[in-house]
Amino acid sequence: MNKGAKRGLAVYAVFVYAFLHVPLLILAVFSFNSSRFSVWQGFSLQWYRAVAADPNLIEASLNSLLIAIAATVAATILGTLAAYGLWKRSSAWLSGSMYLSLVTPEIVTGVSLLALFQWIFRFAHLRLGMHTVILAHVGFSLAYVVVVVLARLRGFDRTLEEAALDLGATEFGAFWRVTLPYLAPAIAAAAMLAFTVSIDDYVITSLVAGVDSQTLPMVIYAMARRGVNPALNAVSTLVVFGLGMLIMLSERFRKA
Amino acid sequence: MRLRNAFLAPTAILMAVTMLAPLAIIVVYSLLTRGAYGGVELPWTLENFTRLWDPVYGVIFVRSFWIAAVSTALCLILGFPLAMFIARSGPRKNLYLSLVILPFWTSFLIRTYAWMFLLRDTGIVNSALQGLGIIREPLALLYNDGVVILGLVYGFLPFMVLPLYATLERLDPSLLEAAADLGARPRDTLVRVTLPLCAPGIRAGAILVFVPCLGTYLTSDLLGGSKTVLIGNLVQNQFTASRDWPFGAALSLALMAIAMILLFAARRRGEELL
Amino acid sequence: MNRRTFLIGAAAAVACGRAARLNVFNWSDYVSPDTIPNFEREFGIRVRYGTYESVPEMLAKVMSGNSGWDVIFPSAEYIQPMRDMGLLARLRHDWLPNLSMLDRQFQKPPWDPGLDWSVPYMHGATGIVYQKSLGWTPRAWSDLWDARLAGKLTMLDDPPEVFAACLKTLGYSLNSADPGELKAAQQRAIAQKPLVRAYLNAEVRDQLVAGDVSAAQAWAVTAAQAIAAAPEKLAFAFPSEGFPRYADNVAILRESSRQEAAHHFIAYLLRPQVAAAIVETTHTAACNGAAQAFLPEALRSDPVLYPPADILARGEWFAPQSAAGQRLRDRLWTEIKT
Numbered sequence: 001m002n003k004g005a006k007r008g009l010a011v012y013a014v015f016v017y018a019f020l021h022v023p024l025l026i027l028a029v030f031s032f033n034s035s036r037f038s039v040w041q042g043f044s045l046q047w048y049r050a051v052a053a054d055p056n057l058i059e060a061s062l063n064s065l066l067i068a069i070a071a072t073v074a075a076t077i078l079g080t081l082a083a084y085g086l087w088k089r090s091s092a093w094l095s096g097s098m099y100l101s102l103v104t105p106e107i108v109t110g111v112s113l114l115a116l117f118q119w120i121f122r123f124a125h126l127r128l129g130m131h132t133v134i135l136a137h138v139g140f141s142l143a144y145v146v147v148v149v150l151a152r153l154r155g156f157d158r159t160l161e162e163a164a165l166d167l168g169a170t171e172f173g174a175f176w177r178v179t180l181p182y183l184a185p186a187i188a189a190a191a192m193l194a195f196t197v198s199i200d201d202y203v204i205t206s207l208v209a210g211v212d213s214q215t216l217p218m219v220i221y222a223m224a225r226r227g228v229n230p231a232l233n234a235v236s237t238l239v240v241f242g243l244g245m246l247i248m249l250s251e252r253f254r255k256a
Numbered sequence: 257m258r259l260r261n262a263f264l265a266p267t268a269i270l271m272a273v274t275m276l277a278p279l280a281i282i283v284v285y286s287l288l289t290r291g292a293y294g295g296v297e298l299p300w301t302l303e304n305f306t307r308l309w310d311p312v313y314g315v316i317f318v319r320s321f322w323i324a325a326v327s328t329a330l331c332l333i334l335g336f337p338l339a340m341f342i343a344r345s346g347p348r349k350n351l352y353l354s355l356v357i358l359p360f361w362t363s364f365l366i367r368t369y370a371w372m373f374l375l376r377d378t379g380i381v382n383s384a385l386q387g388l389g390i391i392r393e394p395l396a397l398l399y400n401d402g403v404v405i406l407g408l409v410y411g412f413l414p415f416m417v418l419p420l421y422a423t424l425e426r427l428d429p430s431l432l433e434a435a436a437d438l439g440a441r442p443r444d445t446l447v448r449v450t451l452p453l454c455a456p457g458i459r460a461g462a463i464l465v466f467v468p469c470l471g472t473y474l475t476s477d478l479l480g481g482s483k484t485v486l487i488g489n490l491v492q493n494q495f496t497a498s499r500d501w502p503f504g505a506a507l508s509l510a511l512m513a514i515a516m517i518l519l520f521a522a523r524r525r526g527e528e529l530l
Numbered sequence: 531m532n533r534r535t536f537l538i539g540a541a542a543a544v545a546c547g548r549a550a551r552l553n554v555f556n557w558s559d560y561v562s563p564d565t566i567p568n569f570e571r572e573f574g575i576r577v578r579y580g581t582y583e584s585v586p587e588m589l590a591k592v593m594s595g596n597s598g599w600d601v602i603f604p605s606a607e608y609i610q611p612m613r614d615m616g617l618l619a620r621l622r623h624d625w626l627p628n629l630s631m632l633d634r635q636f637q638k639p640p641w642d643p644g645l646d647w648s649v650p651y652m653h654g655a656t657g658i659v660y661q662k663s664l665g666w667t668p669r670a671w672s673d674l675w676d677a678r679l680a681g682k683l684t685m686l687d688d689p690p691e692v693f694a695a696c697l698k699t700l701g702y703s704l705n706s707a708d709p710g711e712l713k714a715a716q717q718r719a720i721a722q723k724p725l726v727r728a729y730l731n732a733e734v735r736d737q738l739v740a741g742d743v744s745a746a747q748a749w750a751v752t753a754a755q756a757i758a759a760a761p762e763k764l765a766f767a768f769p770s771e772g773f774p775r776y777a778d779n780v781a782i783l784r785e786s787s788r789q790e791a792a793h794h795f796i797a798y799l800l801r802p803q804v805a806a807a808i809v810e811t812t813h814t815a816a817c818n819g820a821a822q823a824f825l826p827e828a829l830r831s832d833p834v835l836y837p838p839a840d841i842l843a844r845g846e847w848f849a850p851q852s853a854a855g856q857r858l859r860d861r862l863w864t865e866i867k868t
Contacts, residue, residue, distance in 0.1 A: 005442055006344075013341035016334055017355060020413065023370035024359040026380075030373070037739045037759055053563070056579060082267035088260040096516075097271045100279065102463065103515040105471035105491045108508040111501065111590065112278030112285075118594035127598050128591075139274025142267060144415075144464060151460035152422045155453065171259045186422035188350065192357045193418050193464075200364050203492075206587060211553045211598040214580050220363045222558035222581035224732060229559075236362035243361055247354045292853045293611040294589055312861075315868055372733070377742040396681065399728040481728020482687040485867040496586040497689060498860040 024240065031233035047234040057219060057235060064216040065239075067130065068199040071137035075198075076191040078138070079145025080183065084175065086146070087153040098143040109140060110207035117208060128210030136208045137201065141194035148193060152186035153179075286505035294499040304506035313490070313507070317514070320486040323401065324469035327408040331416040331465045332458065334409065339420035339457075340450075343427065353421060357414050364411065368478050371407060372398060399481035407475040412468065416461035423457030424450075459522075467515060487511050551576045552791045555588060555599040557778065560652070562811035569798050575791050592617055592783055600786040601795055606641045606777040607848045609648050618647045619782040625793035628800045633819030639777065640847055648779035649796055650817035654750040654835070655845055656691055656774045658767045659734075659757070661744050668745050670770040671695045675718075680725045682744035684737070687729035689863045690848060691774060692719055695747055698771040704846050707855030716862040723866065738764055749776075754813050754834045766834045768841050775845035777817065 034044035051057055086095060101109075117132050156179065164174040202217040209218065216239075220232050286304050288296040342352045359367065374380050375397040382394040397403060427450065435445040451458075473488035485493075491511070494504025554566075558581040566577050580599070582588040585608050591597045593615065604612055612618050623629065629637075629645060636650040658668050668674065674683060674695065685692050694704035696715035706712060727743065731752075737743045738756040741763070748756075750766070757764045780799060782792040798804060805816045806824035815835040822830055830836065851859065 009337055009341045009344075012337045013352075016338045016413075019334070019410070020356065020359050023367050023374070023410075024362065026370040026373055027362065027366055030370075035759075037736050039736070039740055056581075078267050078270065081263035085260040085264035085267075091264065094264065094268060094271065097275050099463075099467075099516060099519055100512060101271070101275045102467045103470075103512045103519075104275075104279070105488060105508050105511065107492050107495045108282055108505070109278060111495055111504075112281040113274065114590065114594075115281050115285075116273075116278050118596065121594075121596055127596065136274060139270060142270065146267075147460045147464060148419045148422050151419050151456040152426065154456035155423060155426055175259065182426070185349075185425045186419075189353065189418040189422045192353070193415065196357055196360045196414065199361055202364070206583070207590060211578055211580060217363055217365075218583075219558070219581060220365050221583045224365055224583070232363070232366055236366045240358060240362055244354075244358055247351070247358075251351050290853060290857075293608075293615065293850075294586060295593055312864055312868055316864075369733075373736075376737060376740065378740045477687065478733070481684075481726075481730065483723070483726070483728060483867065485864060489867075490864065493860070495590075496584060498856060499586060500857065500860065 027233045028237045028240075030230055031237045033230055036230065047230040048238075050229075050231040051234045051238070054231065056214070057216075057231065060214050060216045060219040061235060061239065063130070063213055064199055067133050067137055067205075067213070067215060068195050070134050071141055071198045072191055072195040074134075074138045075141040075145050075194045076187060079142045079190060079194070080149050080180075080187055082142070083146045083149035083153060084179065084183075086150060087156075098146050101140060101143045102147075106140075106201075106203035107207075109136075110204040113139075113204065114207045128208060128213070130210075130213045132208045132210065133205055133213050133215070136204055137198045140201070140204060141197050144193045144197060145190040148190040149183060149186045152183060156182060282505045282509065285502055286509055288502050290500045290502050294495075294501060296501050301502075304502045305510075307503060308506060308510055316485055316487055316490060317511075319484070320470055320488070321514075323405060323408070323486065324466050327405050327412065327469050328416075328462050328466040330405065330409045331413050332462065335413055335416035335420055335461065336458075339417050339424050342417070342421050343424040349421075349425070353418070356417050360411075360414055364474065365478075367410075368407065368475070371403075371410070371479065375403065398479065399483060401480070401484075404476050404480040407479040408469050408472065411472075411475065412465040415464040415468070419460035419464060420454065420457045423454040423460075427453055463519065467519075470511065470515060552601065552788055552795060553578045553580070553599045554601045554795065555580045555582060555592075556601075556603045557581060558583075559812055560603065560778075560808075560814075562807045565799075565804060565808060568804075569795060573791070573794055573798070575794070577795075592785075595785045597783070597785065599783055600788050600792045601780060601782055603651060603778050603780055604648070605848075606639065606650075606779060607850045609641045609779060609781070611850050612781070613647050617784060619784045619786060619789060619792075620646055621649070621782065621796075622789075622793060625790065626797050626800065628797055631800050631802055631805075631818050631820040633817055635842075636777070636817040636819075641777075641849075642779070648781040649800065651778050651780045651799070652812075652814040653775065653777040653817050654815055655768065655776070655837075655842075656686070656694070656747065656749055657753065657769055657834075659738055659746045659748045659753045659764055660767065661738075661741065661763055662765055663763065664744055667765075667767065669767055670699075671773075672699045672771070674745065674747065675699070675722055675725070677725065679745050681727050682742075683725050684728050684730045684734050684743050684746040685722070685726055686747050686749070687731050689859060691747065692729070692866075693859060693863075694774045694848075695769075696722075698769065698773070701771070704772075704774055705849040705851070707852060707858070709858060712855075712858055712862055716866060719866045750834050751812075751814050754832065757834060758813065768837060768844065770844070772844045772846055775842070775847050777847070 031047055032043050033040055034046065035041035113136050117128060121127065161174045161178055164178045169177065200217060202221050205215050206218050209215065216235065223229055223232060285296050287300050289299055289301055291297045342349050345352050377394040381397060385391045386394065435449050471488045473486065473492045476484065476486050476489060491504050491508050494500045494507060552575050554577055556579065566579055570577055585605050588602060592599060592602065629649065632650060639650055642648050658674065660668050693715055696718040697704050697706055697711065699718060700714055702711045734743060734746045734748055735752050735756045738746060739759045753766045757766060780796050782789060786792055800818060802818060802820035803824050805818035805821035809816045809821060809825060809829065
């Protein structure tokens with residue numbers, strides 16, 4: 001690629017990044033607004049104090065993070081394995097159900113999962129709670145992982161694995177040493193997507209959550225009924241800032 | 257092959273529990289009668305499906321598919337060069353990739369309110385244009401189909417960029433150089449080498465954008481001002497305000513069937529499903 | 531719960547470890563910040579407080595009878611349906627000595643005249659918020675068909691509310707299930723649509739304050755918040771044809787195994803000082819008449835939250851819709867939006 005095209009690409013990328021980040025900037029700015037309304041009045045930290053004083057908001061944020069991390073780890077591992085399995089030999093009903101899980105409207109997934117759980121709970125002494133939320137999240141984020149990882153596997157040269165097997169590697173050894181490293185970028189991308197769909201889900205979560213598992217989106221949607229409160233901007237800013245710092249730090253560590 | 261089966265087993269079980277069993281429930285619901293205040297009751301009936309044959313719902317389906325298709329195309333146009341840029345940025349690519357996804361770790365609702373603030377009559381965009389003397393009266397930027405599509409493109413862009421990145425990343429730069437050395441113009445390289453090689457990524461991205469777009473309801477409520485309904489709204493309403501679960505189940509089965517047919521039709525002959 | 535369920539996931543274990551004693555499921559922002567802590571301290575009962583966005587959402591969860599919630603806050607028109615479904619526990623009036631604190635109009639509410647299943651909590655109405663700079667004053671729902679409002683008018687994104695406004699301009703009951711009346715109301719809504727900027731609920735608040743919207747069909751709570759932020763610009767009208775009134779009630783689920791604690795909680799909410807503190811934070815209107823005395827003058831005489839009795843007499847309560855009526859309304863609403 002020549003220099004001009006490269007520069008063009010960079011300029012284009014800057015524009016797209018701006019498109020993605022402008023709303024983020026706006027909400028961060030308004031988290032420091034002294035007015036309750038989205039009309040700028042002056043600088044204030046009152047909404048951050050409001051967050052610190054609201055145990056429900058803090059607990060919901062922690063629940064959300066916990067659920068998203070658990071669901072991401074589980075969905076990424078299972079999804080990667082499944083993508084590999086499907087790549088080895090396709091399975092019509094499994095790929096079909098992946099498609100279906102993407103196609104199902106959220107409310108339908110939520111209502112039917114709720115019905116299923118409640119039916120099961122009649123026989124087992126269980127209640128809705130974190131476990132049902134995490135199970136539901138793993139379920140709906142799996143398809144995202146499989147689709148992304150499989151897309152990369154489609155470009156993988158089967159002979160590389162065969163060569164490893166010829167050289168005496170076990171089937172699992174070939175997967176672990178040869179295929180998995182090749183998949184790393186796709187796995188990272190898939191994990192990010194899984195985390196994103198999990199941390200932001202409202203419809204399904206609100207239906208399968210129990211007494212102990214209110215998440216941040218649930219609190220936010222419930223609040224929106226009364227008109228949003230800039231404390232929510234403050235929480236969002238804190239979450240993004242915290243996770244952003246985490247990413248920066250992990251980059252530093254990797255380089256060091 | 258034993259390894260393959262072992263790898264697939266946990267996912268198969270999970271899909272059976274979180275996808276197929278609920279699907280069976282939905283099929284059952286769609287064949288029952290609505291309860292007076294939500295839920296379902298006997299007797300069995302096919303009426304929920306016969307109700308679908310109504311031009312009103314046809315119009316809504318076509319509109320929803322059209323909006324999802326336009327949004328997917330725009331996501332591709334915006335996302336492809338960005339994915340290419342990230343894939344080529346060497347040691348920084350993980351950082352750049354995270355920057356794509358970072359805004360989406362805030363709540364959807366809060367992000368959308370930020371857009372509303374930008375675009376409303378007294379918002380930043382209109383104030384800036386008025387300040388510059390470009391317009392006198394504020395433009396009606398909110399509450400139309402265009403802004404719904406903007407919201408969808410914004411919301412689903414990462415779902416296009418990430419799979420694209422995952423396939424573009426493996427694209428060997430030496431292949432492109434080889435093409436250039438052999439005298440191919442950059443555009444030819446793109447069309448003949450790059451695009452075919454990342455076709456699986458484009459397809460994966462298109463699926464991950466198009467399909468969820470079909471089911472969304474909040475974007476059209478908030479940015480479109482609820483002036484029109486999409487299928488997502490229609491389904492959502494049946495399970496909430498209208499309390500007609502069986503019809504909601506039938507509607508969503510219809511949506512799922514049409515989307516599945518489209519997905520099957522979109523793949524080329526002999527190609528794998530995913 | 532046996533030991534194994536604790537191990538379903540580390541997360542579940544953490545969540546289950548904090549044993550809650552009373553689980554309260556309520557609308558967001560519907561108590562004051564110290565309501566719950568004070569109750570916990572006084573009664574030694576730990577409260578888990580969850581919020582929901584809509585009654586159907588709450589209903590979907592409690593319908594199974596093993597949701598884990600104890601106290602809920604359904605809207606008036608859902609009391610009878612929930613009772614019919616066997617979801618509500620009969621209230622023990624001997625545990626609620628202070629029911630007499632309720633305002634007289636809520637001692638015998640039409641949806642539960644004996645207060646057997648529910649205790650009225652907060653109430654409000656739907657009306658019109660408008661910019662004083664408009665140059666004229668919308669006084670009736672029919673004024674929302676005025677072409678001068680084109681592009682500057684919002685209606686609620688709530689089918690019963692929009693139907694209510696349309697039905698009222700035609701002189702019908704807002705609970706009408708008559709196909710002819712509903713069809714006529716639908717025609718009114720379709721005629722109005724070109725003027726409508728958007729169908730918005732609480733989001734209209736900021737746009738009223740910023741001046742993007744000239745007139746809006748709005749809930750009194752939203753209106754009161756907007757007017758408090760820009761009293762010089764905004765005003766509220768109770769439409770002359772009549773308007774919807776709504777009330778949220780507190781009730782106990784039959785599945786609850788903590789009936790006594792739940793009654794303590796309701797009795798606590800009925801205390802005038804507690805109710806007044808809630809009103810001060812939430813800017814809603816309490817059904818607790820005795821709370822009035824503890825409210826600051828500005829709030830007590832707020833014409834939006836506490837209008838005089840002759841205005842309130844024009845209001846009409848929402849009633850539950852039959853399945854057929856609901857279905858017709860849903861169909862007509864879909865057509866309005868297509």
